Amino acid sequence: MASQTAATVRRVGVRATVRTVVLVYLTLLLVFPLALVLFKTFENGVAPVIDSLTTASTQHAIQITVVVAFWAVVANTIFGVTAALLLVRHTFHGKRTLNALIDLPLAVSPVVVGLSLVLVYGRLTGVGRALAGIGINVIFSIPGMVMATIFVSIPLVVRAVAPVLEEIGDDQEQAAATLGAGPVQTFRRITLPSIRGALAYGVVLALARSLGEYGAVAVVSGRLVGRTQTLTLLVQERYQNFDQQTAYASAFLLVLTAVIALLVSRLLRPKELKS
Amino acid sequence: MASSTTVGGAGVSLLGAPPAPPATPSRRRPLHGKGKAIGLSLVMTYLSIIVLIPLAAVVWHSQSNGFSGFVHAVTxxxxxxxxxxxxxxxxxxxxxxxxxxxxxxxxxxxxxxxxxxxxxxxxxxxxxxxxxxxxxxxxxxxxxxxxxxxxxxxxxxxxxxxxxxxxxxxxxxxxxxxxxxxxxxxxxxxxxxxxxxxxxxxxxxxxxxxxxxxxxxxxxxxxxxxxxxxxxxxxxxxxxxxxxxxxxxxxxxxxxxxxxxxxxxxxxxxxxxxxxxxxxxxxxxxxxxx
Missing domain, CATH: 1.10.3720.10 (MetI-like)
Structure with a gap:
């Protein structure tokens, strides 16, 4: 009995220690730094924050960020649904390879992503020159930034949609087809409504990733202030030019976006992914 | 256990590709065959333009001074x-x-x-x-x-x-x-x-x-x-x-x-x-x- 009490005491001690270590770790690593960004942003009140977020350069950066993220998310949504349908509903040679390829972008350094695009589509390459000839500049311009953003967020929609597609099966799709519905009609009327939640979840994740991308965009954009500068690039550039107010205000805007995306994605997360 | 390497937190499988899902066995109508071909070419073209060709270019350029040049560059x-x-x-x-x-x-x-x-x-x-x-x-x-x-x-x-x-x-x-x-x-x-x-x-x-x-x-x-x-x-x-x-x-x-x-x-x-x-x-x- 006494030894059991001792064991219980020891267990409670271990539990309290682990809990304390975890909380201190998370506070020092996560909570405190983010709280301090909040504090630094509003250190001098709300007015300077609004001022620095409404300057022409910040507004332009916000605009570029939204435009780039929008196109990247549109492209990855179309790709993601197509790829998920292929992986779940069809058999073909090289399926395992395709499955692995889709996750590859998450393992590639953002700088390598940028470098890889510059090497193919840069102004000194054959492809880059040919595209410039027909008036499309890829690198140091929006198309390249969209491509870089697509690259880093490729898996998000696929991996959100595929498990749900698998879960719902294809009974209803089969029934619709038997009743004479074409593939497009079947997709619009049957498949799309049943994956809506998962799709929205994937889109939110892709959007958050796209709005926040830094490294890959830093390489392909050439960091042209006032032209190809996104919000993340603005944070870095303003901070290094000693304009802390704008740096923190923009960072705060990005934190806010991330937190909203996180909360929305929690609400949208398909049940089978809620471990 | 299979789900253990697919990180569900951000809802993302982060690196380890989940095992390819088995295709639902069913009798396919010819139209689906055509859809599959179109879908597959779309997906492969997309991946090639954005990911595969660029990454291949990185490896290609790393060898532009030969293998010894590569070794020299990383050392x-x-x-x-x-x-x-x-x-x-x-x-x-x-x-x-x-x-x-x-x-x-x-x-x-x-x-x-x-x-x-x-x-x-x-x-x-x-x-x-x-x-x-x-x-x-x-x-x-x-x-x-x-x-x-x-x-x-x-x-x-x-x-x-x-x-x-x-x-x-x-x-x-x-x-x-x-x-x-x-x-x-x-x-x-x-x-x-x-x-x-x-x-x-x-x-x-x-x-x-x-x-x-x-x-x-x-x-x-x-x-x-x-x-x-x-x-x-x-x-x-x-x-x-x-x-x-x-x-x-x-x-x-x-x-x-x-x-x-x-x-x-x-x-x-x-x-x-x-x-x-x-x-x-x-x-x-x-x-x-x-």
């Missing part, structure tokens, strides 16, 4: 020191993550801590947050104007802290589901047979969690090796001291040393591939083991 004193720093700090970060990530997962699952839901959401924040913002936040606390009086800016410790921040969710999110599924019956049985908490942890909990811990640690390692944004501000990018590999690649590209940038990039790609393959093998092994 210049600067490249070697940058790779060494990246590998060592990634190993350290992976190790810390293995311990702390498991501890966090344990607190989230087993400890009846008030505000667990908040904590659980908080864990995903490093995935949702832009890396440059992470860097700025850390520099605010651990920089020259640190309110804690801890200045890690332009030091290797600063790099490690940045990497710890961005890799925080990996181990937590791989271990958490396994811990949740782990039956407490086994532990109770062991306790009733006289095993202490230490023995129970080492003999029962740890073996069950190990594949997930290893997978999460591997993911954290891979992410550390390739991390860029969060280290930019806090590291100061001092060559031979705090410059990590991806920053080195960036600088080489800026100074028009394309072959050098491609060479170090290729090393990073090889490391990523090795981790991907290792994870795949681990996953298969864990699945076989049941």
């Amino acid at each position: 210049t004193p600067e490249a070697a020191s940058t790779l060494k720093l990246t590998i060592y700090s990634s190993i350290l970060v992976a190790a810390i993550n293995m311990v702390m990530g498991t501890a966090i997962a344990w607190v989230l699952v087993r400890d009846k801590l008030p505000g667990r839901t908040f904590l659980d959401t908080l864990i995903d924040l490093p995935f949702a947050l832009p890396t440059i913002v992470a860097g700025l936040a850390l520099l605010t606390v651990y920089g020259p104007n640190s309110p804690l009086g801890v200045n890690l800016a332009y030091q290797r410790a600063g790099v490690v802290v940045a990497l710890l921040f961005v890799t925080l969710p990996f181990v937590v999110r791989t271990v958490q589901p396994v811990l949740m599924e782990l039956d407490t019956e086994m532990e109770q049985a062991a306790a009733s047979l006289g095993a202490g908490p230490g023995t129970i942890f080492v003999r029962i909990i740890l073996p069950n969690m190990f594949p997930a811990m290893a997978a999460g640690t591997a993911l954290a390692f891979a992410r550390s090796m390739s991390e860029f944004g969060s280290t930019v501000l806090i590291s100061g990018n001092i060559p031979f001291q705090t410059q990590v590999a991806s920053v080195h690649v960036y600088n080489q590209l800026e100074s028009d040393n394309v072959a050098g940038a491609a060479a170090v990039s290729t090393v990073l790609l090889i490391v990523s591939l090795v981790v991907l393959v290792a994870l795949d093998m681990l996953q298969r092994w864990a699945a076989r083991r049941g």
